[in-house]
Amino acid sequence: MKHDIETLAKLKIERHEPPTEVKAKKQASILRDLIVFLIGTVSGAAGLSYMESDFDLESAFLQPLAVVPDTGSQPTKNQEANAKDVSEELAPSAVTKAAAFVPTSAALEATGYVRAPRRIQAVPQIGGKVEAVFFDIGEHVEKGDILASLDDEYAQIAHDQAKLTLKREQAVLSETKLSLELAEAQLERNRLLSNKGLLTSRTLQESEVEVAILNTRFLAQQQATKLADANLRLKALDLKKHLVRAAFSGVIVERFASPGDYVSPTSSATQSGSNQGLATLVDTSSIDAVVDVSEKLVSQIQPGQSVLVSGNGADIPDMPGRVSKVIPMVDRGRATVKILIKLDEYDARFLADMGVRVRFFSSTNISNQGH
Structure with missing residues (x-):
């Protein structure tokens, strides 16, 4: 127990x-x-x-x-x-x-999108039927590369005709020049004979008139030859207009036309399909960002102010930048002001029209915040 x-x-x-x-x-x-x-x-x-x-x-x-x-x-x-x-x-x-x-305190945040300032629609200088297309969407092209060609049958015929006309005028000019040279030589001999009393004055006058006529004809033929040459150069330019070239180096982001379509120089970049141009070309090496800031807060933003741009994507790092411009106009419907942001460095992962979030900082040194 x-x-x-x-x-x-x-x-x-x-x-x-x-x-x-x-x-x-x-x-x-x-x-x-x-x-x-x-x-x-x-x-x-x-x-x-x-x-x-x-x-x-x-x-x-x-x-x-x-x-x-x-x-x-x-x-x-x-x-x-x-x-x-x-x-x-x-x-x-x-x-x-x-x-x-602990991060640097941000003054405010705003959302916007990536903008490509150099963005054009490739359209021909004249209307016509597309004969061949030498690009596809997503391809990189260099400045001057041929993007497409239009049917140039009539332009080629006109160019060949102008070339033949120039050759004919040049031949007439050469003939007139030779005749003038012979007449001038004959006039010189007649003057020697007239001084020795072996030639009448009437014959000498006839030689002088002939030289004058041939000289006038030669000058007129020179002008005709220049006119034919100018016409040939115009036809050559018309022929070149049937080739659509890249205005600058960039990437084709939209394609509107295929062989057989008809395109015109008045095509709009906002539309697609037949009769709406060829393609949209974007210079991806020169991009910036555009954000909308409330008109009540825009007084806190100044050109040169430091920002941090965040893109939509897990693999896209935060990029430092600066306020480039404050657009002096308010969107009355949204009561916002557009702010242009310039990135300090170029990153190919920031694509045109991609959504971004921008943090505005009062301090100008945020280099350590971008990584």
Whole structure:
């Protein structure tokens, strides 16, 4: 019976002392409150709020704590040392991480899209039927590359005719020049004979009149030859107009025509299909961003102000930039003002018309925020 009483006494649970797991959870809760207090103090001194940052408290600070087994009502020296090491190891590193990842405070944010300033529709200078297309959507072309050719049968015939006309005029000019040279030589001999009294004055006058007539005819033929040459150059230009070339280096983002379609020089870039031009060409190496800012906040934005541009895509990094222009006009329907943003660096992952989010900063140095 005595042994039974001693056994029951050992199994007795002291209600005033919490179990081991309860004590561990209580220690973790106290430590967490202490860390949050320290972080709030550091962030408050910097004029920032840790809640605005992307810093994850639970993943950075609330790591699983080592549970110290309870061997009695009083902890041993080893238990006190282990608990002290855990507290000293977690608290300083948590404060350091919080201070390192707090971002610069942004004045405001706005949404917009990526703009390609150099964007044109490739259309011919004259109307006609498409004979061949030498590009496809998504292809990169260089300045001067032939994109398409139009039916040039009539233009080619006119060009050949002008070339023949020029050759005929040149032949007549050569003949007239030779006749003039012979007449001038004959006039010179007649003058020598007239000075010696071997030639009458009437014959000398006739030679002089002939030279004058041939000289006038030669001058007229020179003008006719120049006119024929100018006409040939015009026909050559008309022939070139049947070739559509790239105005600058870029990427074909839209294709509107195929062989057999009829296109005109008055095509609109906003429409597609037959009779609506050939393609849309975009210079992807010169892009910027356009965002809409409320007219109430536009006074906070100045040209040259630092910004951070975020694109839609997991693999697109934040890119630093500057405010290029503040368009001095308000959209009455939306009560917004357009702001042009120039990226500091070119990144091919920013595509034309892609949606972006822009953060405007009061500080001009955000190079560390873009990565």
